[in-house]
Amino acid sequence: MVDDEEFRSVPVGVGPWPGPWPEDSRYDPELLGQGDRRNVLDEFRYWTVEAIVAELDTRRHAxxxxxxxxxxxxxxxxxxxxxxxxxxxxxxxxxxxxxxxxxxxxxxxxxxxxxxxxxxxxxxxxxxxxxxxxxxxxxxxxxxxxxxxxxxxxxxxxxxxxxxxxxxxxxxxxxxxxxxxxxxxxxxxxxxxxxxxxxxxxxxxxxxxxxxx
Missing domain, CATH: 3.40.1280.10 (SPOUT methyltransferase, trefoil knot domain)
Known part of the structure; x- marks a missing residue:
């Protein structure tokens, strides 16, 4: 069983991007370099906020x-x-x-x-x-x-x-x-x-x- 202290110490999200960086403009260089600890879906990892909003805009409900x-x-x-x-x-x-x-x-x-x-x-x-x-x-x-x-x-x-x-x-x-x-x-x-x-x-x-x- 994982105690509370150990659970709180587990990093959230993902670390720095492994390997060559993608050239897609949706990606945030700072997040690629430092890791993405935000509470976002995996498909949006390392994306800028603006890129995420733009993608969500194509899927908004009515x-x-x-x-x-x-x-x-x-x-x-x-x-x-x-x-x-x-x-x-x-x-x-x-x-x-x-x-x-x-x-x-x-x-x-x-x-x-x-x-x-x-x-x-x-x-x-x-x-x-x-x-x-x-x-x-x-x-x-x-x-x-x-x-x-x-x-x-x-x-x-x-x-x-x-x-x-x-x-x-x-x-x-x-x-x-x-x-x-x-x-x-x-x-x-x-x-x-x-x-x-x-x-x-x-x-x-x-x-x-x-x-x-």
Whole structure:
């Protein structure tokens, strides 16, 4: 068994590039020389951030993620990290421009992050882009996400931990979906809720590598 100290000492990623360096411009000379310790897929090892973003742009999914930021919620970083994992088309911060990036673990570098002053600004942008605004919140009248058909081109909007979506945002949503829960608490962590909702979209619309046709 590996103890905690030994586990923490195991290097992450890969060391310096062995042998002659590739001439492909996507590769970062500094990473080739020093090694790539980032938490990225193997296919992106030694690539520059710009090259990774450019490649991800060719694979982006059709959904966007919007997060209300009225109280500098710590969960925003977790939502952003999950949006990167599911390769969302973009992340939209609604309200305060500055947000807590700690939970994002620098994954925001690989996403297109936008800011909107309020719910009306987000709605105007979504309408111009032909996107349906879908709220995710456990409120009266919401539809269980497990039974809903999500639009392919949409914006999934999440509120603050605790109070949930603001009334202005709820009014702007074409539909509000809830995540069915079976325990004693009224809500789940906003980061967890975002992961459930994004995965629901992926199950309905994404091409799953290796899945049977």
């Amino acid at each position: 959904f966007h993620v919007a997060i209300e930021n009225w109280a500098h919620d710590l969960n925003i970083g977790s939502v952003v990290r999950t949006a990167n994992a599911f390769n969302a088309a973009g992340v939209h911060i609604v309200g305060r421009r500055r947000w807590n990036r700690r939970g994002a673990m620098v994954t925001d570098r690989y996403l297109h992050v936008h800011h909107h002053e309020d719910a009306n600004a987000l709605t105007r942008w979504a309408e111009a882009e032909g996107l349906t605004v879908i709220g995710i919140d456990n409120v009266p009248g919401s539809v269980p996400i497990e039974t809903a058909t999500l639009p392919r081109d949409c914006v999934l909007v999440f509120g603050q931990e605790g109070p949930g979506l603001s009334q202005a945002t709820l009014d702007a949503c074409s539909q509000v979906l809830s995540i069915t829960q079976f325990g004693s608490t009224r809500s789940i962590n906003a980061g967890a809720a975002a992961a459930v909702a994004m995965h629901a979209w992926v199950r309905q619309h994404a091409v799953i590598p290796g899945a049977a046709p």
